[in-house]
Amino acid sequence: MNQSIISLPILFPLLSAVFVLGLGIFVFSKNVNNILNRLFGLVSVVFVMWLFGTFMMFIANLRGNDSMVIFWDRFIYIGVVFMPPLEYHFSLAFANRKANKLVYFGYILSILFLFLSRTDYFVSGLFKYRWGAHTVAQIGHHFFMIFFFFYIFALLFTLYKYRRDLEDRQEQTKIFLVILAFAILNLVGGLGYLPAYQIGVFPVSLIAPTIFALIIGYTIIKYNFLEIKTFATQVFIFFILSVSFADVFFSNNLNEYILRSVFFAAIGFFSFLLIRSIEAELSRKEELQLMSNKLAQANDQLRKLDNAKSEFISIASHQLRTPLTAIKGFISLMLEGSYGKMAPEQVDVLNKVYSSNERLVNLVEDLLNISRIESGRMEFQFDKWKIEDICQEVIDTFVLRAKEHKLYLEYKKPDQPLPELIIDGVKVREVISNLVDNAIKYTLEGKGGVTLKVEQWGESIRVTVSDTGIGIPESELPYLFAKFSRGKDTSRLNTGGTGLGLYVGKTMIENNGGKIWAESDGAGLGSRFIIELPIVKHKEEAEERLQKFINKI
């Protein structure tokens, strides 16, 4: 007798009941407000009723208590009659569809079958077979079979259709697994009806819910089914807790009993903490993900706006350049006397017009440079250049300007010739010119002057432009090289400035693999602008560096 009680067919429903109950409670508790979790919980309840009832029925059968066998078999049907519409309802919710008339019709039929199953029109008499017993199906049960399989096929079809319309491969696999789980649960599980028709098969149907629970469990872990993420940890903890709980009952004396109980309680407590911290971590991660998604969107939006702005600047400045060049040309011709001799006052006024036009030309050139930088269209021509020569040219250009401002302009050359640099010399000259131009602009007339120094500095060449001018307050130093950045006091000295020169210069120098920065001891104490260019032996190296720089922006 004892031997047969632990026989496999009896263990099947018990094992399955534990699995399904555990999974059902777990899924339900994870999100009580979600219809999908609630339906899953309910589906589990009716399956557990079936499994538990079957277990009790087998025990009653082993004890030879026929009336109890019938009692438990009728108990089973209390849950079973609700399986079809419940499962179908679940499949609709899963496919993001609302409950339809078929669902409600199914629930009504279930209630009718519930009453019918209490009568002998549903089941009556007993069929005993090798592995158990079952009541015998009557006319009501035949109709129930049609009802059952109709809804199960509707369920499978709903999931199949949902899967077919999905694009995402991973989602497809996930739904395939869900379909497989439900197919096994109902079709293999459905074999459990055979004994009602007096076919005594081995109760393989009772293991179907275990397989169902395993597949669903796997789908939860692997594909985040039902949006449960801590499943693996919780299953593991559940396992450890079960083992340590069982361990308590194998204690040999009171001391051991107490010790193991305390151990079990401690594990329980720490498991609780662990799960809570994992969940908190997960929700933080999700929040972060959400925020970074939003940020990426905002960034995208900004980039688009920025592009539109650059496009606008580019078009506007191109359109401005042509008439400005024409104005410049005609004024030059007039000043040269090509349209007849002019009175000295006229020449004076025309000179003013010329220099105003020049300012505009420079501004447009700066704007064009900016739009070239931002759209990545600024081109660089790397070649061998002698930095001393470049500096000499700059000095030659500014000698007169410095004199006009009653400032000295000193050029400190190195004693030894410097190694040649592989740079875009035209661009570097433009930057140095701009620095010298600024140094003159921002130094009060007759108050000192400007020094341009070139020297070797380790593996680099340094070009320093220092002046005795108005200097730069410490607070302004970090913003100097930003776009449209102008010092607070500078507008007094140079009303036409735009705050673009240094920004463009910085980009040009960095594209040459170099660095540029400013130093000043404070307002009124002069400034130093330093350019550092690496000594590169090969052109390819310079180009590679440029490419790296471009990739970075």
Ligand code: ADP
């Ligand atoms: P702009 O001269 O047209 O304003 P820049 O980009 O060339 O634009 O310079 C940005 C700012 O840096 C200037 O407005 C000024 O405040 C400051 N600056 C540049 N060079 C000097 C200098 N030599 N001495 C003091 N301040 C300077």
